[in-house]
Amino acid sequence: MKYKxxxxxFLCVVSTAGSADQVSIQFAEFNKQVGSWNVSVTLxxxxxxxxxxxxxxxxxxxxxxxxAKRVLHHPHVKEQPFTRSLYxxxxxxxxxxxxxxxTDSVHGLSADRxxxxxxxPSGKRYKINR
Numbered sequence: 001m002k003y004k005x006x007x008x009x010f011l012c013v014v015s016t017a018g019s020a021d022q023v024s025i026q027f028a029e030f031n032k033q034v035g036s037w038n039v040s041v042t043l044x045x046x047x048x049x050x051x052x053x054x055x056x057x058x059x060x061x062x063x064x065x066x067x068a069k070r071v072l073h074h075p076h077v078k079e080q081p082f083t084r085s086l087y088x089x090x091x092x093x094x095x096x097x098x099x100x101x102x103t104d105s106v107h108g109l110s111a112d113r114x115x116x117x118x119x120x121p122s123g124k125r126y127k128i129n130r
Contacts, residue, residue, distance in 0.1 A: 021046050022110040023054045023102035026081050028126045030116065036088040039068065043102055044081035053077075057102040059089060067091055067098065091118070100126075 026042040045054035053075035059068045068089040076082045091098060100114040116126050 021052070021104070022107050023057075023104050023112065024110070025057070025100050025102055025112050025114045026125065027083075028100050028114055028116060030118065030126070030128045032128075032130045033088070036090055038085060038087045039089050040083055040085040041070070041100055041102075042081050042083040045076075045102075045104055047075040047077045047080070049075055049077060052106045053104060055103055055105045057084070057100060059086075059091070060099045060101055061091075061095055062097050062099075 022045075024044045026044050028042070029040045031038040031040075039059060041057045043054050043057060047053040054072055056069060056071050058066050058070070060066055068086050070084055070086045072084065096117065096119045098116045098118065100116065102110045102112065104110065114125055115123075116128075117123055118128060121128050121130075
């Protein structure tokens with residue numbers, strides 16, 4: 001029985017350790033323009049240099065179609081959290097729900113996925129300006 005408890009404890013530590021260094025989406029802001037959106041996203045990640053850093057974020061619709069992607073070309077070791085923007089993002093007018101996803105160079109797609117309801121002026125970790 002003692003062996004099972006140790007194994008279970010080990011598995012819990014290993015499974016949480018893998019997600020501990022993934023990108024965290026802190027906040028997103030959507031600003032409506034004529035025919036498009038400007039989107040700013042704040043990320044937090046334990047960038048360790050070129051071997052492990054937050055390398056992109058993207059806007060995805062409800063069907064998991066990527067509407068826009070912001071590639072991050074270098075680590076932000078001393079700038080945490082950090083905000084980067086995309087301009088002229090095309091989101092179809094009938095779209096009410098999108099998601100922000102982020103990736104890093106080691107883990108790929110983060111488990112943290114931010115749900116954005118475009119019909120509301122704000123929500124948990126986001127703001128919409130029309």
